[in-house]
Amino acid sequence: MSDKSHATPVDFWFDPLCPWAWMTSRWVLEVQKQRDLDVRWHLMSLAVLNEDKLDELPAEYREMLEVKAWGPVRVVIAAQEEHGQQVLGDLYTALGTRIHNKGEGPGKETVAAALKDVGLPDSLMEHWDSTPYEPQLRASHKEGIDKVGQEVGTPVIAVPGPDGEEIAFFGPVVTPAPRGEEAVRLWDGTLAVASVPGFYEIKRTRTKGPDFSNL
Numbered sequence: 279m280s281d282k283s284h285a286t287p288v289d290f291w292f293d294p295l296c297p298w299a300w301m302t303s304r305w306v307l308e309v310q311k312q313r314d315l316d317v318r319w320h321l322m323s324l325a326v327l328n329e330d331k332l333d334e335l336p337a338e339y340r341e342m343l344e345v346k347a348w349g350p351v352r353v354v355i356a357a358q359e360e361h362g363q364q365v366l367g368d369l370y371t372a373l374g375t376r377i378h379n380k381g382e383g384p385g386k387e388t389v390a391a392a393l394k395d396v397g398l399p400d401s402l403m404e405h406w407d408s409t410p411y412e413p414q415l416r417a418s419h420k421e422g423i424d425k426v427g428q429e430v431g432t433p434v435i436a437v438p439g440p441d442g443e444e445i446a447f448f449g450p451v452v453t454p455a456p457r458g459e460e461a462v463r464l465w466d467g468t469l470a471v472a473s474v475p476g477f478y479e480i481k482r483t484r485t486k487g488p489d490f491s492n493l
Contacts, residue, residue: 285316291422291434293324294350294373295342295384299433303370304455306435309465312458319366321358322419322432323351349406350384355415356405357398368396439473447472 290306292299310317325347332340350373357365372392373384382388390403405411422434425446436446447468456464471477 285314286437288315288317289320289422289436290317291320291322291418291432292370293322293347293432294354294370294377295324295347296432297378298431298449298451298453300374300378301453301455302433302435302450303374305450305452305461305464308455308457308461312462313465317367319363319370320418320422321351321354321366321415322422322434323347323415324431325351326416326419327423327428327431346384349386350389351415352405352407352409352412353389353393353402355411355418356402356409357393359411359414360402361398365396365398369393369398372396437469445469445472 288306288310290303292303294300306315306317309315325343328335328343332343335343354366354369354373357369369392372395373389376382376388376392376395377384382391386403386406389406390400393400393402409415422436423430425436425444426434426448430448434446434448436444439445450464450468452464455461471480
């Protein structure tokens, strides 16, 4: 890659639990192989996003948010605060590979193994049940979600627009993650649509969940 000072900054907010954010992140990294992008990773939280509406959610999803969603993001925000934001990209890849590709789930053993994969100390697991960095987690989450609104989830992406203004959007939600020229076509199309003043939303019928078979 060329000097980052000439690269297009791409800010990407993720929750490691979200399979759709994981697919989108792999797509962005595929685009980065072919375009000069400086991808900067940020943490957001599905638990924070939904904490005021748990009673409105299906029981299974509510249980996931209450039981599984907090531990991983607490550990990740601790890694950021104690070792620098630059560790997030590799840590997210390690977590996503284990949680989503290998189907290990987001439990303590998985997160501890991901820390080991990227050379981060196991002491970060002390933040699993509570962390003094919760204000930083909430601030990072707010920074991302404020760009697109409370009615969406992960991922959130922000890039410079054609006139220098920021363009931020939720998604795209895509499965499987496109590769090669297809990945770049989707990137160009997404930026083109997102840059249109007043653009709101496009949706298509979804008949199946995410496909991780080609990752």
